[in-house]
Amino acid sequence: DAKTTQPTSMDCAEGRAANLPCNHSTISGNEYVYWYRQIHSQGPQYIIHGLKNNETNEMASLIITEDRKSSTLILPHATLRDTAVYYCIVRVGAGGTSYGKLTFGQGTILTVHP
Amino acid sequence: DVKVTQSSRYLVKRTGEKVFLECVQDMDHENMFWYRQDPGLGLRLIYFSYDVKMKEKGDIPEGYSVSREKKERFSLILESASTNQTSMYLCASRTAGGGNTEAFFGQGTRLTVV
Numbered sequence: 001d002a003k004t005t006q007p008t009s010m011d012c013a014e015g016r017a018a019n020l021p022c023n024h025s026t027i028s029g030n031e032y033v034y035w036y037r038q039i040h041s042q043g044p045q046y047i048i049h050g051l052k053n054n055e056t057n058e059m060a061s062l063i064i065t066e067d068r069k070s071s072t073l074i075l076p077h078a079t080l081r082d083t084a085v086y087y088c089i090v091r092v093g094a095g096g097t098s099y100g101k102l103t104f105g106q107g108t109i110l111t112v113h114p
Numbered sequence: 115d116v117k118v119t120q121s122s123r124y125l126v127k128r129t130g131e132k133v134f135l136e137c138v139q140d141m142d143h144e145n146m147f148w149y150r151q152d153p154g155l156g157l158r159l160i161y162f163s164y165d166v167k168m169k170e171k172g173d174i175p176e177g178y179s180v181s182r183e184k185k186e187r188f189s190l191i192l193e194s195a196s197t198n199q200t201s202m203y204l205c206a207s208r209t210a211g212g213g214n215t216e217a218f219f220g221q222g223t224r225l226t227v228v
Contacts, residue, residue, distance in 0.1 A: 034216070041222070042221055042222070043118075043204050043206075043219030043220050043221050043222050044157070044204070044206075044219045045219070046216035046217065046218070049216065101145075101147060101159055101162055101172070102147075102157075102159075102206070102217055103159070104149075104156050104157035104158075105156060106156050107156070
C-alpha cells in the first residue's frame, strides 16, 4: 500500500471548515484513499473514501487531485466534537492478499477551538 | 447498527499470565484484524484472519497468537504476557466482498501488564 504524509497537527475554529491535506504521491491506479478518525479513547471511525472522483457524505467531503497524488478531507462546519486524530490511508480494494488490511500512519491531530 | 464488540474495556494482568482478548462482530464479515496502538507508534497490525481457521501474520506478530474458530469471533492470545505488551488493542472487521468497503473497529481494550 502507498505511504501517506499528513501534517502533524492543525487547528480550526468552531463553525469554520476544516481542510485536512494528505499526500500520497506513490499511489497506484487501483488504490483507494480512505479517511478515518479516532476520538480520544475510542476505536477509529470510518469517514469517507474515494478512488478518483470527489466524494461527499453526511460527515465530510473528499477532494482528490486529478493526478491522485494528494487529497483533502473537508469538514464543512467543524464542531468541538470533531476534535480527533484524522488518518489518511491508501489501500487496494478487495481481492489479492491484502485482505483489506489498513496501514495507519501518525495522522493529523485536529483541534477545534470555540 | 453494525457492531464490533471487544470483551473488555480495561484489563490488568500479571507478567507471565496467558491472556485472551476476545472480539465479536455481528456483520458476517470474512476479514478480521487485531491492532495494537502505542503513543508515537500509531496503530500496528498484529494478525488478521480472512476466514474461519485462517490467519496471517501482520507487522508485529511476535509474542501473540490468534484463533478464529467461528466466523464472528476472533481471539488474540498473549501466551505469556510481558510488560512491553501493555497497550491499547483494537479489533476490526471488514467484508471481503465488494471493491472498497470500510473497516469497522471495536472500542478497544486497554491492557496493562504488571
